[in-house]
Amino acid sequence: MFGWAITFLVIAIVGGSFSGRRMAGSVISGGADWQILQPDGTAILDARYTLRTDAGELIQVTSQGLRHGPAEVMTRLARGEQVDPKLYFFKTVLRFET
Numbered sequence: 001m002f003g004w005a006i007t008f009l010v011i012a013i014v015g016g017s018f019s020g021r022r023m024a025g026s027v028i029s030g031g032a033d034w035q036i037l038q039p040d041g042t043a044i045l046d047a048r049y050t051l052r053t054d055a056g057e058l059i060q061v062t063s064q065g066l067r068h069g070p071a072e073v074m075t076r077l078a079r080g081e082q083v084d085p086k087l088y089f090f091k092t093v094l095r096f097e098t
Helices: 071-078
Strands: 007-013 016-019 024-037 043-053 058-068 089-097
Touching (some): 024 058
Antiparallel strands (some): 016 024, 024 043
16 A cells, blocks of 8 residues: 555645533634655644634644554555554644644
């Protein structure tokens, strides 16, 4: 599945919602998740989007991360299969700005 080419993906973030103990709100359409898929299946992720709380505050979110693992596992993930999270590494760092 993974040849020698690097693949660049841009996945639109078109909306959604969030909720927690202290705040809730919606995801504003217009953000995106930029991904670089390397030949070995490693994914470098950079997502940027905006949240609007129910109180009307805006929160800019930046999420950067890395996903990698054995080739067989990365191939299964690329096909959209459910894979035990213990079989691969997937970490992101979130930054929130108001």
